[in-house]
Amino acid sequence: MNQPATIVGIDVSKATLAVCHQVQDKFQHTEVSNSKAGFQQLVRRCGVECCYVMEATGVYYLALAYYLVEHGAQVAVLNPLVVRRFIQMHLGKGKSDRKDAQWLLRYGQQQPLPAWQPEEPVLVECRQIEQVMEQFIRQRTMVRNSLQGLQQQPVVSAVARKRLQQTLQSLDQQIQALEAELLTLLEQHYTREMPLLCSIPGIGRKTAAQLLLFAKGFAQVQNYRQLIAKAGLCPREYSSGSSVRGKTRITRMGGGLIRSKLFMCSFAAKQSNAACKALYDRLVAKGKNGKVALVAVCNKLLKQACAIVQSGVPYQAEFTSKLVPNP
Known part of the structure; x- marks a missing residue:
């Protein structure tokens, strides 16, 4: 990306955003809520003629990144491991939200930044289906293990075994349905790539x-x-x-x-x-x-x-x- 002169570092958490920007060679820190009202406050303070640098922290950064891109700002989303190695390389000591935001700003000033763009909506939707499916698969494995453990005991409750078998059957059906929906979505959208x-x-x-x-x-x-x-x-x-x-x-x-x-x-x-x-x-x-x-x-x-x-x-x-x- 063409890096602007102004870099803003943002440490994202579930409820708040720790923001660090530089004004006349001095670091300025502020904190806003991780909500639309906080995003508006952030843009009023820093503007859109700058690059906002943040880490990929679960799903908590997504709403902010989408909002900033929609309003014309540049966004860079970094791998947390890359940032951690950068801090270690500079012998950083201690950890806090303010310090992390400042390190993100310094990284953006010293390193080339990859431009972040929102994914296609179909990919976001399919990835959510995939995540739910993987959760159900893990639950199915747990239920199977519980059922096998139950059957190894000298006394087996018919009620417990029946409920586990019903749960296992329900999970199988849910996984099959999600898998079919995922394949259908991808085949409808990627009509060229799937057959290839x-x-x-x-x-x-x-x-x-x-x-x-x-x-x-x-x-x-x-x-x-x-x-x-x-x-x-x-x-x-x-x-x-x-x-x-x-x-x-x-x-x-x-x-x-x-x-x-x-x-x-x-x-x-x-x-x-x-x-x-x-x-x-x-x-x-x-x-x-x-x-x-x-x-x-x-x-x-x-x-x-x-x-x-x-x-x-x-x-x-x-x-x-x-x-x-x-x-």
């Missing part, structure tokens, strides 16, 4: 839907390396000098849900996907662990998904096999 992703052997409708949510419809993806890094599938070497020789592992800093989905897809892809099969066989022949080879297949699937959506050409086994050298 489903053309890749190893990727079905559910995974294609997860990929679209994860990549935000692939609208802002520049290359497949961004997706691999965002999914936490990048290899990370751990070595130093001659004494430290740790194992190379993936970073796991990113989307755990899409990572688990791709890993399950890799089992089918190494059998049916020409490029993935060649890659898997080549790595295993070199003595690589099977799990390492499957992670490489996950990366290959992301690379294929990015290329196919951007080109608009469905999967072609003959085309991909030419790009993969013989093992």
